[in-house]
Amino acid sequence: MNMQQSLYPYDDDTDVTPFTKYKDITKNQSESYAYYDLSYAQRVEYLRQFAQQKTIEFVLDTIADETIVPDENNYFAYLDVDKLKSNISADAEGADELLQVCDKAFKRVYSMFGWDKSNSAWSMFRKFLVEGYLAFEIIYDNLENPQEISGFKYVDPATLEPAIEHDKNGNEIKVWYQNRGDSEERMIPDTNLIYISWPSGLMGESSRISYLEGLTRSYNMLSQMENSRMIWNI
Numbered sequence: 001m002n003m004q005q006s007l008y009p010y011d012d013d014t015d016v017t018p019f020t021k022y023k024d025i026t027k028n029q030s031e032s033y034a035y036y037d038l039s040y041a042q043r044v045e046y047l048r049q050f051a052q053q054k055t056i057e058f059v060l061d062t063i064a065d066e067t068i069v070p071d072e073n074n075y076f077a078y079l080d081v082d083k084l085k086s087n088i089s090a091d092a093e094g095a096d097e098l099l100q101v102c103d104k105a106f107k108r109v110y111s112m113f114g115w116d117k118s119n120s121a122w123s124m125f126r127k128f129l130v131e132g133y134l135a136f137e138i139i140y141d142n143l144e145n146p147q148e149i150s151g152f153k154y155v156d157p158a159t160l161e162p163a164i165e166h167d168k169n170g171n172e173i174k175v176w177y178q179n180r181g182d183s184e185e186r187m188i189p190d191t192n193l194i195y196i197s198w199p200s201g202l203m204g205e206s207s208r209i210s211y212l213e214g215l216t217r218s219y220n221m222l223s224q225m226e227n228s229r230m231i232w233n234i
Contacts, residue, residue: 032199034133034157040209041158044131047212051130056219060126060212068122076121079106112151132198132210133157137188157195160188 034040050056070076081099088095115121128134135157140146161177165187174190198210208214 032197033160033162033195034197034209043209043213044158047130047210050216050219051212053219055222056212056215059215060129063129063211064122064126068119068125070121074116075110076115077110079103109149112149128196128198129211131157132208132213134194134196135160136194138192138194140192152194155188155193157197160193160195162190 051060068076079102081102084099084102088098110116113120113124124134135155136152137155138149139151139153141148141150155178159178161180163175163177164172165175167173176188176190176193176195177185178188179185199208
């Protein structure tokens with residue numbers, strides 16, 4: 001028995017693996033993962049090229065400019081604690097301290113992404129409009145006994161496959177396998193990953209993977225109208 005099987009056992013006498021079991025668990029949920037869209041790699045490559053069209057480039061830049069608007073402190077977003085305040089009694093012990101800790105943690109995460117020092121938030125948002133998926137691995141200071149977050153590392157969403165495994169106590173937990181089946185395969189706990197997807201719906205069944213893909217029909221119609229008008233004038 002190898003290390004992976006000893007840590008995450010399942011019944012070898014059946015065809016139900018942790019991967020197929022995860023698909024069964026999520027089949028009725030509105031989740032979408034790039035891994036399960038077999039055409040995602042081809043579609044996203046087309047969208048990257050499509051985004052270089054001058055008209056489309058102008059549209060994407062304008063949306064990003066209107067969305068990511070930093071203030072004088074280079075913050076385009078602040079932590080909203082109003083809902084949290086409504087659930088905490090004003091005279092509760094440690095209430096003010098809790099709000100201060102949340103605000104401090106938000107600013108620390110904001111800084112770790114480099115959003116306060118560069119235009120990386122603008123670039124990240126624009127990338128999301130084009131590709132429709134973003135994934136970041138949370139890097140902790142200590143793997144055995146993590147206490148602090150050291151940073152965030154971008155991970156290609158198409159290489160990540162969700163699965164259900166068992167922890168050392170036999171409880172089912174959600175994990176992510178990166179580059180499954182390759183020599184570089186590794187497992188990432190769900191608590192160590194941030195995964196954001198534009199589409200909703202079942203795995204691989206969403207008609208659009210990103211905002212940009214929805215513009216292709218309008219752009220093609222505009223091109224046909226322009227060409228027809230030119231031909232008619234000539």
